[in-house]
Structure formats: structure tokens, C-alpha cells
Amino acid sequence: MNDTSTVHTSDDRIKRMFAAGVHYGYSKARRHPTTSPYVYGLKEKIEIIDLTKATELLDHAKAFAHTLGSEGKTLLLVGGKHEARASVRAAAERAGLPYVCGRWIGGALTNFPEIKKRIDRLEDLRGRRERGDLAKYTKRERLMIDREIAKLEEKFGGLVGMEKVPDALFVIDPKYEHIAIAESLELKLPVIALANSDCNIGPIRYPIVGNDSARASIALIVEEVVRAYEEGRKGAALAGQESAASKTA
Numbered sequence: 035m036n037d038t039s040t041v042h043t044s045d046d047r048i049k050r051m052f053a054a055g056v057h058y059g060y061s062k063a064r065r066h067p068t069t070s071p072y073v074y075g076l077k078e079k080i081e082i083i084d085l086t087k088a089t090e091l092l093d094h095a096k097a098f099a100h101t102l103g104s105e106g107k108t109l110l111l112v113g114g115k116h117e118a119r120a121s122v123r124a125a126a127e128r129a130g131l132p133y134v135c136g137r138w139i140g141g142a143l144t145n146f147p148e149i150k151k152r153i154d155r156l157e158d159l160r161g162r163r164e165r166g167d168l169a170k171y172t173k174r175e176r177l178m179i180d181r182e183i184a185k186l187e188e189k190f191g192g193l194v195g196m197e198k199v200p201d202a203l204f205v206i207d208p209k210y211e212h213i214a215i216a217e218s219l220e221l222k223l224p225v226i227a228l229a230n231s232d233c234n235i236g237p238i239r240y241p242i243v244g245n246d247s248a249r250a251s252i253a254l255i256v257e258e259v260v261r262a263y264e265e266g267r268k269g270a271a272l273a274g275q276e277s278a279a280s281k282t283a
Contacts, residue, residue, distance in 0.1 A: 103266025
């Protein structure tokens with residue numbers, strides 16, 4: 035990704051990350067050995083993450099996200115922990131990306147054909163309700179259907195429109211989302227992950243070592259990565275328009 039896609043200078047970005055608390059790790063006792071190279075030191079028994087190195091990791095992850103966007107590939111956002119849900123949902127909906135903001139449903143990747151049936155069921159019930167097709171049912175039957183829609187929305191609402199297994203995942207806290215990580219590894223899907231000092235980043239292709247528990251930290255990293263994806267998609271669209279225009283000239 036070109037430097038022109040980066041809005042802030044390196045120093046400015048580090049200041050923003052510092053202000054958001056991205057540098058806060060956990061206690062030394064909780065540190066996973068794979069994150070040791072990214073720990074700067076200790077402050078009041080809390081490990082401090084080296085933001086210079088974290089920025090390098092973030093840039094590497096953003097370059098990959100940019101490529102995914104430019105190639106029209108699907109990035110699934112996963113942020114089920116309470117602190118991550120709002121940021122992940124907002125960014126995913128803005129970018130038109132699938133997301134999981136609740137409990138990960140086992141088999142969401144490795145048994146996607148079955149999961150797709152539940153997504154299709156949700157879309158069908160939504161459509162029927164919007165068209166008024168449920169008017170023929172009794173009040174009790176409509177209530178039961180509404181309850182089914184609500185349950186399906188809770189589990190699969192963020193996956194509506196995802197027609198196949200995604201090309202990559204962006205996960206907040208791989209330790210918390212260990213089932214999603216295990217499924218992605220089984221399918222050999224690349225993963226971007228915001229991972230604190232207690233996480234095993236060995237299997238993660240694009241780790242971003244940083245605070246994965248603070249809302250401000252999560253929001254900043256999610257915004258950076260998803261914006262890089264959007265910029266890649268926008269660049270590809272503009273290139274396509276220019277190519278089409280040149281052919282008709």
C-alpha cells in the first residue's frame with residue numbers, strides 16, 4: 035500500500051495509539067512467549083507494548099487488508115467480547131462486510147453449508163415479513179415467527195449476504211475467539227488479529243500486538259484496518275472505471 039494512503043505521520047499515529055491505550059498489555063505472569071519481542075517494559079506491574087513495533091505490525095496488516103479490498107475478497111470481522119462489539123458492528127456495516135458480534139457459532143467456517151441454511155432461513159423470513167406475507171397467519175403464529183427471526187438475527191444477522199467461506203478473518207482477541215481461530219487454521223484462512231500480550235500469536239499470519247480489551251484501542255485498530263480495506267476496494271473500482279472509459283474513448 036502506498037504511503038499516500040496513510041493519513042497520519044508515524045509520530046502522529048503513535049500518539050493516537052498511546053492516547054487510545056493500545057500500549058497497555060497485561061502482567062508479566064500472563065505474557066505469552068510469542069509476544070515477548072513486542073514488550074517494551076513494565077509500568078506498575080503492567081507490561082507496556084512497544085508502539086513502534088505495533089505500528090509496523092499494523093501497517094503489515096493494513097497492507098493485506100488493502101489487497102483484499104482491491105481484489106474484491108471477503109473479510110469477516112469477529113469481535114464477540116463486549117468491548118469490541120460496537121466498533122466491529124459499525125465498521126462492518128459501513129463497509130458492507132460480514133461480522134460476528136456475539137458468541138461464535140461452532141462450524142461457522144468448517145460447516146458453512148449448514149450455517150448457510152440458517153442464514154437463508156433468516157433472509158426468507160425477513161423477506162416474507164417485509165412483504166406482508168405473514169398476515170395470513172394467526173397472531174400466535176406471527177409471534178412465534180418473530181421470535182424465530184430474533185433468535186436467527188442474534189446468531190446469524192451479521193452473516194447475511196455471505197455466500198461462501200470468507201477469504202480472511204479480522205479477529206479481536208484470538209485467545210477469546212479461539213474457536214474461530216481453530217476453524218480458520220483448519221481451513222488455512224489468513225487471519226488479522228488484535229492480540230494482547232497474553233495471546234499466542236504464533237499461528238496468526240497478521241498479528242497486531244496491542245490492547246484488545248479497551249474500547250478506544252479496539253475502535254482505533256478496527257478503523258485503521260477496515261479503512262485500508264475500503265481504500266483498496268475504492269481504488270480497484272476507480273481503476274475499473276478508468277479502464278472502461280479508455281476502451282470507449
